[in-house]
Amino acid sequence: VNIEEVALETLERLCRQPSISTENLALPETANLVQELFEEHGFETRQLQTDGAPPAVWGERSGRSPYTLLLYNHYDVQPVDPLELWDSPPFEPTVRDGNLYARGAADNKGQLATRLTAIRELLDEGGELPIGIRWIVEGEEEIGSPHFEDLARTYASLLQADACLWEGSMGRSDGRPGIGLGVKGVLFVRLDVRLLQTDAHSSLAAIAPSAAWRMVEALAAIRDPDGRVLIPGFYDAVREPTPVELELLADHGDTVEDELRDALGIDRFLDGLTGEPLLERLGFAPTCNVAGIQTGYAGDGLKTVLPAAARACMDFRLVPDQRPDLLATALRSHLDAEGFEDVELTVLGSAEPVKTRLDHPFVRRVTEVAEQFAGRRPAVTPLVAATLPLLSSLERHVGVAGLAAPDNPVYSGCRAHAPNEHVRLADLAPTVEFTRTLLTALGEAA
Ligand SMILES: [Zn+2]
Secondary structure (H helix, E strand, C coil), rough: CCHHHHHHHHHHHCCCCCCEHHHCCHHHHHHHHHHHHHHHHHCEEEEEEECCCCCCEEEECCCCCCCEEEEEEEEEECCCCHHHHHHHHCCCCCCCCEEEEEECCCHHHHHHHHHHHHHHHHHHHCCCCCEEEEEEEEECCCHCCCCHHHHHHHHHHHHHCCEECCCCCEEEECCEEEEECCCCCEEEEEEEEEECCEEHHHHHHCCCHHHHHHHHHHHHHHHHCCCCCCCCCCCCCCCCCCCCHHHHHCCCHHHHHHHHHHHHHCCCCCCCCCHHHHHHHHCCCCCCCCEEEEEECCCCCHHHCCCCCCEEEEEEEEECCCCHHHHHHHHHHHHCCCCCCCEEEEEEECCCCEEECCCCHHHHHHHHHHHHCCCCCCEEEECCCCCCCHHHHHHHHHCCEEEECCCCCCCCCCCCCCCEEEEEHHHHHHHHHHHHHHHHHHHCCC
């Protein structure tokens, strides 16, 4: 059997099925397809329902060893716009130049296909899996998993396992296996201020207040020009990286730095950061970002207006042990104390940071297997700069230790979320082989 062909066939089947969560497009149909695939691989399956959410698919299959591994994936994808920038239709998977092009090929149907193929291989080989597998595939990851908290609470007993493989890490351009042990948390808020009944003629700025200036001043009270957050207590719970964590970062080399410099089109990072301090800031520092400001008129030409209202959307990325609920309260108090009682604060969403212990036996085992398999030392990232809200729900209600392993057939050029999303066919078979090796090794250790 040609592993690449088997994985490709499953991947094409998944990619032919549209599943855009933000447009509520064909999610039950996709859940049915995933369930069908699970059944074809001998899994006992269920669709897990939570109010307001598309069904999540759950599967279970026991193995030789009582050791049980939970797998997480998502079947939903991002919208396809702008459609005209695709070289082939996003839901007609197309092989071209050694790649498979389709929306979802990389994020995250590719990994669903390689995991299924690894399981198929193990079953063909021994008739049985080396370990028990439980698998949860949700349909709302691309919109921030708004119902995963309910799902993890309601179905916690179905998700219990000895360890969990999250969505896998991105392949590194230097060929070293990447392992991610955690994600930052987040607090999303909106600030609103309204000072006039309606927008007014700008000549009245002489005697009437401006919502635009009010918002700018409120924002300036939250963060100083050096980037320091001014909310009292903001940094109190921040856990400094340990010497071991700093060593891991120092071992990453310049790959990430060079890629980020290219991607951002800048010569110099903030404060001239480079090398290990850059990675430390990226991974271990909380952020205070203004995602957007809306007020008055900023279109072409000229409009003389005194804005009645202004709105700003902000996100704070949080590190262990910062808590989004405490930050929201502290931000409200800070605005009040600085005289901005008129600025309304709305919490739009939040997630807590999640970090798996470096010395957890599962972390050591996966690291060893990855090193043996690749013949190269894995690059371990203690805390990834992004956020996956579902992981904080999984941590809270199930408490299973997890990580992002190098078991995902994606690389930095795969254009996830963008037109011409693809996976390299050459990445499929090695990813299947790694997954098979890892599952086998976990069975041997147990
Ligand atoms: Zn995504």
